[in-house]
Amino acid sequence: MAKVDQIFSSLQKLYSQRGILNKQILDAEKKLAAEVNAAAKPAKKPAAKKPAAKKPAAKKPVAKKPAVKKPAVKKPAVKKPVAKKAVIKPAVPKSVSPTPAVVKPAAPVQAAPAPIPPKPLTPVQPVPESVEDAVFGKIFYDGSWYRKFKINFFNKEINIELIIDGDEDAEFEVEQYEAYKALMDNWPEIHTRFLEPILKYYINERKGLGYDTNNNVNYPQIDTVEQLLEHIALLGIVVPYAGLYGEGRSIGISFDCTWDDENGVGLRLFNEQVVEVGGQDVVF
16 A cells, blocks of 8 residues: 555646646556556465465565656657749740631722702891980990990080990890989989099098008099099990899999009999999999
8 A cells, every 4th residue: 555655646746746748647547546456456365275274474565666757758840841832834835827817808889978068057147237226326236235425524525435235136124224314314413423432432542552641643632522523534334234233223334543544433323323432343
């Protein structure tokens, strides 16, 4: 039993150590089982005649030296052969005998069809050089209708131009006729209301440019409408399309001026009242 205890103790040591291979533990277990089985079997008595029944002296078990563990021999690592890349040889093209070209017969040339005579063009109706209108008078067309006439402007007869927006057919809208007639019927009183808005516009423009403190020959100081008349000139009257500025009678008045000969001055009238002052672009 002392041998069994020794093997069992060895087995406990093997279990307590980390990193011991499972194979060694299994081998120790097998040895332990074999020794336990051997110790459990009774000893066989020698065959002899039975004298007085004496029990044979029990043999003391001989203590065996613990087995010396042999260091595990590591097998040299087997190098795997490196697979060589297969060299793909280019395929040698087989000589192909050239196929003779098949010459197609030329298609027969068809005779060109007879040309279709062009249709006669519809004659374009010429734009009339002038139209005699019952309200506007004799007017001419050049993108819009116009005529020149004389008008009294602050007790001076001057030549101005009347421009009426309209198509080539010279068919004008009722509102255009109404706006022009209302202006001409009340011209003596209406044109006197033009100067005050223009004077106010000029003073604001001059101040905005800084010429109220820094003198500029093109923007002299103007304080009265009488002085203003020396720096403006009436150019024309424009009758725009109806409804351009809203429902009502719309008229544009254009002027030249000494301080801005490029843009001039423009007034927009709505129902015979000045509603906007600026350059001539407010008219056109």
